[in-house]
Amino acid sequence: MSITKLARAGTRRRWRLTTAGAALTLTLTVVAAGAGVAPSAAAAPAAAGPSCAGKTATGPFKINPKNRTQVIGAKGAVFISYGTTIPGLAGGNWRSLEGLDRAKIQATAGDWCGNTVRLQVSQDDLFGTNGTSLNRAYLMAIEDQVFYAQERHLVVVINDTTESAPPSVAGQQLGPTKATETFWKEMTTLYGQDSQVIFDLFNEPREPNPGSLQADWTQWRNGTPGTPYIGMENLAKYVRAQGARNLFWVEGPNVADSFAGMIRSGGELTQNVGPFVYAIHHPAGAHTRASWFDDFGYLINDGIAPVVEGEFANYEPAPTANPEPIPSFCWLGAWVAVPNYLNYLYAHGVGMSAYQLSGGLLLKMPPKGKQPDYSDPNTISPLTWSCLSNFQLVPYQGAGSLILSWFRKHNG
Numbered sequence: 001m002s003i004t005k006l007a008r009a010g011t012r013r014r015w016r017l018t019t020a021g022a023a024l025t026l027t028l029t030v031v032a033a034g035a036g037v038a039p040s041a042a043a044a045p046a047a048a049g050p051s052c053a054g055k056t057a058t059g060p061f062k063i064n065p066k067n068r069t070q071v072i073g074a075k076g077a078v079f080i081s082y083g084t085t086i087p088g089l090a091g092g093n094w095r096s097l098e099g100l101d102r103a104k105i106q107a108t109a110g111d112w113c114g115n116t117v118r119l120q121v122s123q124d125d126l127f128g129t130n131g132t133s134l135n136r137a138y139l140m141a142i143e144d145q146v147f148y149a150q151e152r153h154l155v156v157v158i159n160d161t162t163e164s165a166p167p168s169v170a171g172q173q174l175g176p177t178k179a180t181e182t183f184w185k186e187m188t189t190l191y192g193q194d195s196q197v198i199f200d201l202f203n204e205p206r207e208p209n210p211g212s213l214q215a216d217w218t219q220w221r222n223g224t225p226g227t228p229y230i231g232m233e234n235l236a237k238y239v240r241a242q243g244a245r246n247l248f249w250v251e252g253p254n255v256a257d258s259f260a261g262m263i264r265s266g267g268e269l270t271q272n273v274g275p276f277v278y279a280i281h282h283p284a285g286a287h288t289r290a291s292w293f294d295d296f297g298y299l300i301n302d303g304i305a306p307v308v309e310g311e312f313a314n315y316e317p318a319p320t321a322n323p324e325p326i327p328s329f330c331w332l333g334a335w336v337a338v339p340n341y342l343n344y345l346y347a348h349g350v351g352m353s354a355y356q357l358s359g360g361l362l363l364k365m366p367p368k369g370k371q372p373d374y375s376d377p378n379t380i381s382p383l384t385w386s387c388l389s390n391f392q393l394v395p396y397q398g399a400g401s402l403i404l405s406w407f408r409k410h411n412g
Helices: 008-018 024-031 094-109 123-127 136-151 178-191 213-222 232-241 289-301 334-347 400-411
Strands: 062-064 067-072 082-086 116-122 155-161 197-200 248-251 276-281 307-312 351-355
Touching: 082 094, 082 155, 082 400, 094 116, 094 136, 116 123, 116 136, 116 351, 123 136, 123 178, 136 155, 136 178, 155 178, 178 197, 178 232, 213 232, 232 248, 248 307, 276 289, 289 307, 289 334, 334 351, 334 400, 351 400
Parallel strands: 082 116, 082 351, 116 155, 155 197, 197 248, 248 276, 276 307, 307 351
Antiparallel strands: 062 067
């Protein structure tokens, strides 16, 4: 998200388990719905409280052959993701955020009752913008976070993002390219046989030549002639060809905000890319049951494929201009619309990765110079909520308490 909108892996993890107390330098050497519907009681805000150890999930994960809209894990247990997205590795200051990222991973497993954590990773930080220069320190940071999360019994979703690329190319890498394949070849070498890792193949694809609905879906799936973009279908097939057995999360076009019209336009992935889930982010359009059905609910109702809310935030951002246009990620009537959305997700067996454990997004803003309390989510007041900055009486409201309550109810 942008605010403006058991091969090698098993060997490494076993080695690192036996050397948990070893010096870091040793590791470095080795690695060099409608607004008129009232919210239900289930969605009542959760007060700050004691840690909540969520139910864990165990892979390998696959699609239920008797219900193709479900993911099942070990012993046929239905797997629904409840967790958070942590983007610390996807920024240029990733080294300074490692401690905070660990605290967020710990809070996801504890205070937020999670079974999953989604780590955003930058292919440019790993291989450079030319896709050839492996950054071993960055690779070690990825491994450390995956290891730390798995020690806390979380399923890890690795998400490849290019939105945090260096300024010279930031925002220009709109879809998967050959450099994305290089990234996933390395990740498959590390984690392609790891049943507790999910591959989220590309963050928020953006079509280079947006046109009709059918044209957008065709570009998303097959790539765009005359450009470096290879398409999600080719990327998924490539990662499978490298030996990845993981469950895939596959995000849709136009920053993953809707799957509307996919089947009619022939944009869906073929079924020969192995188990995958369609991932939606921050649904666009009216926040009603009818809109959500068009965005992704039909995939469930028609028995086509499972869906996950792969990245969700609803918040009142700080003023940046006066007047400021209403941003798409700030929902009108959020104190009603967000509980309705959570109820809709649960009724359709759709899990969520919430974005993110920081002040003003999911947590209350801490005093200046202090870190936020990870067990103290923010709230939405119907008396002061507004998406227009010149009407913001209480900024930094958000759906943190609603989401935390939902996580605790369904995975606590």
